[in-house]
Amino acid sequence: MILDWLLPALIGVLLVLAGIGAVRRMNLWRAGQAEKVDFIAGLMAMPKRYLHDLHHVVERDKYMSRTHVATGGGFVLAMALVVLVHLFGVDSKILAWALLASLVMMFCGALFVAKRRLNPPSRLSKGPWMRLPKSLLTFSITFFVLTLPVAGVLPDGFSLGVIGGWVFTLVLSVLILLSLGEMLFGMTWGGPMKHAFAGALHLAFHRRPERFGGGRSTGLKAADLGGASHGVAKPSDFKWNQLLGFDACVQCGRCEAVCPAFAAGQPLNPKKLIQDMVVGFAGGTDEKYAGSAYPGVEVGHAKGGADNIITDGLISSDTLWSCTTCRACVEECPMMIEHVDAIVDMRRFLTLEKGETPNKGAQVLENIIATDNPNGYSPASRTHWAADQNLNVMKDVKQADVLFWVSDGAFDMRSQRILRAFVKLLKAANVDVAILGDEELDSGDVARRLGDDATFQSLAKRNLATLSKYRFNKIVTTDPHAFHCLRNEYGDFGADALLSISGESVEVLHHTTYLNQLVKEGRLQLDTFKGGKVTYHDPCYLGRYNGEYEAPRELLASLGIEVAEMERSGYRSRCCGGGGGAPITDIPGERRIADMRMEDVVSTGAELVAVGCQQCTAMLEGVVEPRPVVRDIAELLSEKLKEPEKLKEPEETIEAEKIMEEERA
Amino acid sequence: MSDFSSDNIIRRDPRAEWIARNRLHPLHDSVVSAGRGEVRGPSGLLRKNPHLVGFIGPNGIKRIDRANTNSSAIGGKKWSAPQDVVLPLHQVVNPEGYIVVVPDMVGGRLTAHDKDILGLAHKLAGEHANFAVVAVCFGESKETQFDLAGVDRLIHLFGSEFDGFAPEARLSALMQIDAQYQPQHWLFPDSINGGADLASRLAARLGERPATQAWQVSASKTVCRGASASTDITRETPKILMLLEECGDAIDETRHEALPLDLDGYGLDYWERAESRLVDKGLIAVDPNAIPLAEAEFILSAGNGIHNWDQFHECARALGATEGASRVAVDDGFMPRARQVGASGTWVTARLYLAVGISGAIQHMQGIGQCDKVIAINTDAACDMVKRADLAVVADSEEVLSELIKLAQQYPLSIDNVSNVNEENSDAA
Amino acid sequence: MPPSVNMVALVSVGRHPQSGRSRRAEQDGRAVEMGMNLSCDIDGQLSVVHVGDSKEPVLRQYAGMGLDALTVLEQDSGLDVLPGVVTYLKETKANLVLTGVRAERGESSGMLPYLLAEQLGWPLVPRVAEILSIKEGEAQVLLALPRGQRRSITVALPFIATVDNAAKGARQTAYGPGLRAQLNVVESEDNTDDIATSWDISPAKPRPKRMKVVKAKSAADRFKAATAKPAGGGGRVMKNETAEEKAQAIFDLLKQEKIVR
Incomplete structure (x- = not known):
């Protein structure tokens, strides 16, 4: 029979073609910059990363996770067995039956894929992706039929007559060609199945291997300064494994669904951005892109090439400046693609090389350079807020248990209320605390997110030089942005060398974490909060960047508050719109991100929204009244702090507690 | 007495x-x-x-x-009944020396700055015997009180060559005065109204090193600001001084003669010899909205309480105001971002700030901290803007604005009239 | 053929008003911006010149505006910069000099452009907001007047222009190009500033605020002046009046403040 030799030949030819495609694709990635990667360890770790870490993310969508396990797992198993059974002709009933079983599994999965594609949500890309379930079904059916004789279900000599045989052979050959074309050829030549090939390698050679195995890696990588160019101007300026990462995208659009800028109608769609990056390094235009566009930007006009400047024709710089760096897309991405890294890399080029930070960006950066704070206030007025606080300054005391990192909220009258509330709590708990006073500088967060890594690095080094003069056990800050910089980004500049009083490494804590410790240790006595419904907004730089979701909620619970959670909370919390310098670059959209977040708050029926970030406070309070009240958790706690007099008289306290218990009962 | x-x-x-x-x-x-x-x-x-x-x-x-x-x-x-106080007359007969003041005369009148300098000139003159204070005045003057401001002698130079922007012709006149009267000191206001420019020209021509931004002057010592007002330079008092505002106390207890002083060659073709290389093409009509917000003198600012934006723009036009906006109005897309007033927008210095429908977020109040007078139109009598305002009107903005437009249209306005620009500045100064 | 307009922007080291730290001087930055825009619009070239220390980091900020090179007339601080600049301008055959009105450091007298004009025999155009055009050796210039007003003048090349704060702001400085720009260092003659050496320079003392002086003729007047509430201290709130009355009150205040006449 013709199929006896045609089938292995087809499989062989397509495998070879796939191999050629793979080499070609790899060469595209290699246009990127060198990056040290442990290839062997990466490849070894890949299966676990795929099965465990990636599955963990995919699992958030149960339907898709099960579908994918069946389809993907079935296909991988089936393909391996197809090679053994049909290419090498291993004549084994067991293998054949295993192949049949895996094809059935794949068929079932593919049915669900097809069902999903019947009425797909807008976040999914259409185009070639609509044909994928058909290809999957074709593959499973075709090879099922082809394997039946091998498994002995149908006799070898099974005949349909001469013409029937020819027609049957012809139909089967076409089906084989179609399905293998999609599954093998398409995998390396840019079809939807590319995600399997690039995705697997992306998992192996990921730029942030720490993210696997439950770790967290959110600090931006430091830019090399002093070279012929800074940041990413052309696709070939990305690291090669970043390019590989872009290729791994499955266009599932989960990033698009969570992106606050996209929802606000700003010209950003993380999925389109990644696809444009692929267009960039592979060359061509975005005509074939079949998903949602950047709001307000028509698809089909973007052109790119590996050595073309990205912002000249591929994407507009407004797209890059719309990002709030909230990391919602990165958190959601089942392929663990790093959108924020790529965006900041490209911003670095715009700021460091072209000097094109939009709107107030230039002024803010200039202020940071000249005054070490974004608004250009006198550096000598940094401690004015604490004039009546009687706080120790490190310069005088040299060492303290806790170093309170005040951050630039010191200059803002609203944020000062949070600072004072926190100081009141520290004093009530008799904490040995000191501030740096005027020696403190901006943490560099804004400069770094705006792409000015030179200024960030200068600030980081100078701040570390100041910190290393003193001894302390903990740094505590009310600003999650400074917290993130100190904890995750100063490490590149020698933060690990800071030693506590006892000679151990210094702990960096957000104030909610630290206050929670104090409450648990019984050092803060709190009354019960009596007010309406309360919800809690997770700041991106506290939650997604640093994984602190529990401490704020425990603190609220210690006030007797039962948090009415928003639909998007925890790792899925929606950004307030205040991060990444977005209020500074101020790219116009149809709506404001803060307004949308406030709608989330309102929909819980809460009268008060608790936050743990001065930036979030400012953004949410910027929403036009009437709206729920916005309070930092430190403010809520300090309002409910039991007066020290009462503590001194235990009887009264006990009585009060009794009364409270009665009330509760 | x-x-x-x-x-x-x-x-x-x-x-x-x-x-x-x-x-x-x-x-x-x-x-x-x-x-x-x-x-x-x-x-x-x-x-x-x-x-x-x-x-x-x-x-x-x-x-x-x-x-x-x-x-x-x-x-x-x-x-x-209002008492017409007659101050004693200060007379200088046959002066032995002169101290010459070249006032800005913005809009043809002495500014407060000019009067301070005349006062200082008398303080310096007092340290010499029988010195006269001379004021040099170019072009048409509307000033009627040279005598009360402390002018002993007045050199009033008319002529079309001095009108408008004519620093070169004025400089040659000053050179002539210097040659003829050899004044002990030349005093100029260190101002953006032309004083500093003319003084610098004279100093460069005479080869004198002037004291700039001087604020404490005696016959021997002068204290000047240097390095963008961050240092004080103490030095000997030079011949040419450019003085800051409030450098001296204006004359208020004496009357002066304000006798005209002749200038040799005045009216002859001497002046035509002064080659005029800068050709004045006159003032340009400036749209109030083209004035940078930070510089604007009168801002009509809109907030969330504005519903009729056409009316708001019309009102700004009618009143000749520069338009401003609160953050919310900008966020909602009614006004461009460049118009935003406040800590995160522009810090304004207007003399009068008219806030319509702005309740006054803390960042906004920070941004208008330097405004002299604030008027609020708001429906909420308890809002912060009403508390800050010198005059607050609790009403719907639309009604009040339409009445304001009527009033402005009935009233003959001079804002658009370029020839009055100088006058406007005089009152602003 | 040499360009018809050979522009030189003189730049100095500025001083941030809040921190006192070095920065691009506000007006000098605008002068460079003006020169860069002019060299795009007309047949001209711009060179940027600084007199002082070639190691000054702020020069990199000027260069970061997109300059390929910067000329530094190397000189110690506290010396007279004028002779070096005059020599340089004569040598390079410049015919348009752009610079700030006043430096932000040192004496900040603003005399340098005037002395240059005097020595070169060129006209000086003070407080320029914009150079609209340069055609056939004649420039049309807008001067900045207080409160946003403008005056138009024409002047023939060569001339010196001092650039006002009302001119277009200096563009953002970019780190990379600033770092890579070439610095042409020219040794300059040392001319001591003899007069300035005798000066006593100290940090600025705050100036006393002028009090309202009351020249009272009688005891009752003095008593009144001492006890009277400052006028307009409390804001007036109008609630129940008609819209006409409210508008009239606002309009009266506008008239009183001479906003409308």
């Missing part, structure tokens, strides 16, 4: 006094109630009639108004 005007001379009327003393005289009542019933005793001393002091209050009780707040109602016109 100032009460020598004829109104203040007390003339006795012996007959009226006699009638006033005689309670039985048929005319007594009318005399007593006329005027203040001033009664003088035989020695001429003023006598007070205690029965006539005070008035009957609303409750029928007699009240005595010792603070005399209602005095005009009771009478005594003679004493409450």
Whole structure:
């Protein structure tokens, strides 16, 4: 029979073609910059990363996770067995039956894929992706039929007559060609199945291997300064494994669904951005892109090439400046693609090389350079807020248990209320605390997110030089942005060398974490909060960047508050719109991100929204009244702090507690 | 010593006094109630009639108004009439030296800055015997009080060559003055109204090193600001000084002669010799909205409470105001971002800030901290902007704005008229 | 053929008003911006010149505006910069000099452009907001007047222009190009500033605020002046009046403030 030799030949030819495609694709990635990667360890770790870490993310969508396990797992198993059974002709009933079983599994999965594609949500890309379930079904059916004789279900000599045989052979050959074309050829030549090939390698050679195995890696990588160019101007300026990462995208659009800028109608769609990056390094235009566009930007006009400047024709710089760096897309991405890294890399080029930070960006950066704070206030007025606080300054005391990192909220009258509330709590708990006073500088967060890594690095080094003069056990800050910089980004500049009083490494804590410790240790006595419904907004730089979701909620619970959670909370919390310098670059959209977040708050029926970030406070309070009240958790706690007099008289306290218990009962 | 005007001379009327003393005289009542019933005793001393002091209050009780707040109602016109004070005349006869002041004369009048400098000039003149203070005034002058401002001698140079922007012609006149009168000091306002420019030209031409941004001057020592006002430079007092505002106290206790002083060659073709390389093409009409927000003098600012934006723009046009906006109005897309007032927008320095429908977020209040006068139109009487405002109107913005537009249109406006620009500046200064 | 307009922007080291730290001087930055825009619009070239220390980091900020090179007339601080600049301008045959009105450091007298004009015999155009055009050797210039007003003048090349704060702001400085720009260092003659050496320079003392002086003629007037509430201290709130009355009150205040006449 013709199929006896045609089938292995087809499989062989397509495998070879796939191999050629793979080499070609790899060469595209290699246009990127060198990056040290442990290839062997990466490849070894890949299966676990795929099965465990990636599955963990995919699992958030149960339907898709099960579908994918069946389809993907079935296909991988089936393909391996197809090679053994049909290419090498291993004549084994067991293998054949295993192949049949895996094809059935794949068929079932593919049915669900097809069902999903019947009425797909807008976040999914259409185009070639609509044909994928058909290809999957074709593959499973075709090879099922082809394997039946091998498994002995149908006799070898099974005949349909001469013409029937020819027609049957012809139909089967076409089906084989179609399905293998999609599954093998398409995998390396840019079809939807590319995600399997690039995705697997992306998992192996990921730029942030720490993210696997439950770790967290959110600090931006430091830019090399002093070279012929800074940041990413052309696709070939990305690291090669970043390019590989872009290729791994499955266009599932989960990033698009969570992106606050996209929802606000700003010209950003993380999925389109990644696809444009692929267009960039592979060359061509975005005509074939079949998903949602950047709001307000028509698809089909973007052109790119590996050595073309990205912002000249591929994407507009407004797209890059719309990002709030909230990391919602990165958190959601089942392929663990790093959108924020790529965006900041490209911003670095715009700021460091072209000097094109939009709107107030230039002024803010200039202020940071000249005054070490974004608004250009006198550096000598940094401690004015604490004039009546009687706080120790490190310069005088040299060492303290806790170093309170005040951050630039010191200059803002609203944020000062949070600072004072926190100081009141520290004093009530008799904490040995000191501030740096005027020696403190901006943490560099804004400069770094705006792409000015030179200024960030200068600030980081100078701040570390100041910190290393003193001894302390903990740094505590009310600003999650400074917290993130100190904890995750100063490490590149020698933060690990800071030693506590006892000679151990210094702990960096957000104030909610630290206050929670104090409450648990019984050092803060709190009354019960009596007010309406309360919800809690997770700041991106506290939650997604640093994984602190529990401490704020425990603190609220210690006030007797039962948090009415928003639909998007925890790792899925929606950004307030205040991060990444977005209020500074101020790219116009149809709506404001803060307004949308406030709608989330309102929909819980809460009268008060608790936050743990001065930036979030400012953004949410910027929403036009009437709206729920916005309070930092430190403010809520300090309002409910039991007066020290009462503590001194235990009887009264006990009585009060009794009364409270009665009330509760 | 100032009460020598004829109104203040007390003339006795012996007959009226006699009638006033005689309670039985048929005319007594009318005399007593006329005027203040001033009664003088035989020695001429003023006598007070205690029965006539005070008035009957609303409750029928007699009240005595010792603070005399209602005095005009009771009478005594003679004493409450505005007094034309005649100050003593300061005369300089045959002066031995001169101190020359070149005032800005913005809009043809002496500015407060000019008057301070004239005051300082007298302080310097006082350290020499018989020195006269000379003011040099170019072009048409509307000033009527050179004598009260401390001008002993006045060089008033008319002529079309000095009109408008003519620093070169003015410089050659100053050179002529310097040659003819050899003044001890040249004093200029260190201002953006032309004073600093002219002074620098004169100093460069004369090869003198001037003191700039001077604020403490005596005959021997001068303290100047340097390095963008971050240092004080103490130095010997040079011939040419550019002075900051409030460098001296304006003259207010003497009158001066303001005698015209001749300038040789004035009116001859001398002036035409001054080659004019800068050709003045006149003032340009500036749209109030083209003025940078930070520089604008009068801002009409819109917030969330504005619903009729066409009306708002019309009102700004009618009043000649520069438009501003709150963050919310900008976020909602009604106004461009460049118009945002506040800590995160532009910090404004307007003399008058009219906030319509802005409740006053803390960042906004920070941004208008330097405004002199604030007017608020708001429906919420409890909002922060109303608390901050010098005049607050609790009403719907639309009604008030439409009334304002009417008022502005009825009133002859001069904002668009370029020829009045100088005058405007004079009052702004 | 040499360009018809040979522009030189003189730049100095600025001083941030809040921190006192070095920065691009506000007006000098605008002068460079003006020069860069002009060299795009007309047939001209711009060179940027600084007199002082070639190691000054702020020069990199000027260069970061997109300059390929910067000329530094190397000189110690505290010396007279004028002779060096005059020589340089004569040598390079410049015919348009752009610079700030006043430096932000040192004496900040603003005399340098005037002395240059005097020595070169060129006209000086003070406080320029914008150079609209340069055609056939004649420039049309807008001067900045207080409160946003403008005056138009024409002047023939060569001339010196001092650039006002009302001119277009200096563009953002970019780190990379600033770092890579070439610095042409020219040794300059040392001329001591003899007059300035005798000066006593100290940090600025705050100036006393002028009090309202009351020249009272009688005890009652003095008493009134001492006890009277400052006028307009409390804001007036109008609630129940008609819209006309409210508008009239606002309009009266505008008139009183001479906003409208």
